[in-house]
Amino acid sequence: MSVQQATARAGANIALVKYWGKRDQQLNLPAAGSISITLAGLETRTTVTPDPSLDADCFVLDDAEQPAGRVGAVLDLLREMAGEATSCRVESVNNFPTGAGLASSASGFAALVTAASQALGLELSEAKRSELARRGSGSAARSIFGGFVEMDAGQRDDGSDAVAHPLLVAEDWPLEVVVAVTDCGSKAVGSRDGMNHTMRTSPYYPAWVETVAGDLDLARRAIEARNFEVLAEVSEHSALKMHASMLAARPGLVYWNPATLACIHAVRDLRAAGTGVFFTVDAGPQVKAVCLPGEGERVAQALGKQKGVAKVMVTGLGPGALVVTGP
Numbered sequence: 001m002s003v004q005q006a007t008a009r010a011g012a013n014i015a016l017v018k019y020w021g022k023r024d025q026q027l028n029l030p031a032a033g034s035i036s037i038t039l040a041g042l043e044t045r046t047t048v049t050p051d052p053s054l055d056a057d058c059f060v061l062d063d064a065e066q067p068a069g070r071v072g073a074v075l076d077l078l079r080e081m082a083g084e085a086t087s088c089r090v091e092s093v094n095n096f097p098t099g100a101g102l103a104s105s106a107s108g109f110a111a112l113v114t115a116a117s118q119a120l121g122l123e124l125s126e127a128k129r130s131e132l133a134r135r136g137s138g139s140a141a142r143s144i145f146g147g148f149v150e151m152d153a154g155q156r157d158d159g160s161d162a163v164a165h166p167l168l169v170a171e172d173w174p175l176e177v178v179v180a181v182t183d184c185g186s187k188a189v190g191s192r193d194g195m196n197h198t199m200r201t202s203p204y205y206p207a208w209v210e211t212v213a214g215d216l217d218l219a220r221r222a223i224e225a226r227n228f229e230v231l232a233e234v235s236e237h238s239a240l241k242m243h244a245s246m247l248a249a250r251p252g253l254v255y256w257n258p259a260t261l262a263c264i265h266a267v268r269d270l271r272a273a274g275t276g277v278f279f280t281v282d283a284g285p286q287v288k289a290v291c292l293p294g295e296g297e298r299v300a301q302a303l304g305k306q307k308g309v310a311k312v313m314v315t316g317l318g319p320g321a322l323v324v325t326g327p
């Protein structure tokens with residue numbers, strides 16, 4: 001099988017019904033499903049170059065060399081499938097702050113699997129790429145697809161049914177997303193450590209997991225019916241409930257800063273005054289405001305005025321992971 005350099009891009013995604021907790025650490029299987037939207041404007045571009053002269057994989061993120069870690073582990077899975085042993089150089093660039101709760105691992109592993117499968121001459125289905133991206137990061141399974149995406153928890157022990165599938169393409173309901181960056185630094189506790197700590201120590205974790213299925217049903221039906229009000233209610237509920245489970249961990253995980261809270265209140269005030277907008281917050285201090293088409297600029301202006309907001313970005317929903325060059 002011939003190997004050749006390949007580049008892919010993948011958009012970050014934002015969960016509306018959150019993934020927080022695992023049923024298996026080894027295969028990185030989620031304890032429950034999740035629903036997300038893939039973004040157009042926040043993306044990772046990754047080039048994979050198989051290079052027989054390398055002793056080991058080399059991973060460069062935004063011009064800084066990093067330990068290959070999970071990147072190497074995902075490459076191992078792909079190499080095994082391709083019957084290849086070649087080490088690879090992986091160069092990744094994010095057009096947004098890395099590791100600050102903007103889901104860089106989601107777009108990162110989706111772009112990696114898409115570029116590396118092409119580089120290693122593998123023709124994989126989207127479901128298979130989703131499964132492999134999940135091994136790098138659970139949320140990455142969703143970034144293989146564009147628009148509205150559902151991740152299944154699956155039931156099989158081998159994880160082959162813990163994959164994502166699309167619900168609607170971006171054009172079917174072109175919502176807008178405002179990202180309010182309230183802190184440009186890296187987060188103190190990464191998602192993986194945060195969710196494992198919550199699983200181990202939070203008395204609210206079982207209640208969280210038990211209630212996700214109901215939220216998924218509601219969100220799925222709201223998306224199908226393009227019912228923004230219902231989607232707003234269930235999405236804010238899922239985000240706040242996830243944070244409640246973290247707050248109840250020991251010690252409690254507090255990802256928010258004062259500007260996070262100011263943005264949450266600003267979004268609720270806007271909605272009360274008739275603007276189609278709701279918030280969600282991941283394992284970091286940034287606030288993502290999801291808006292009806294045409295409302296993004298107005299929401300961005302309001303969030304940009306909140307004390308402590310360093311930057312606002314407006315984007316839309318985008319496509320799934322794609323090879324941009326290659327053999």
Ligand code: DP6
Nearest residue numbers: 015018019137138139191192282283
């Ligand atoms: C809060 O996908 O980063 O963003 O599977 O351990 O790599 P690992 O976790 P990760 O967790 C994402 C958590 C979240 C919610 C979500 O995206 O659903």
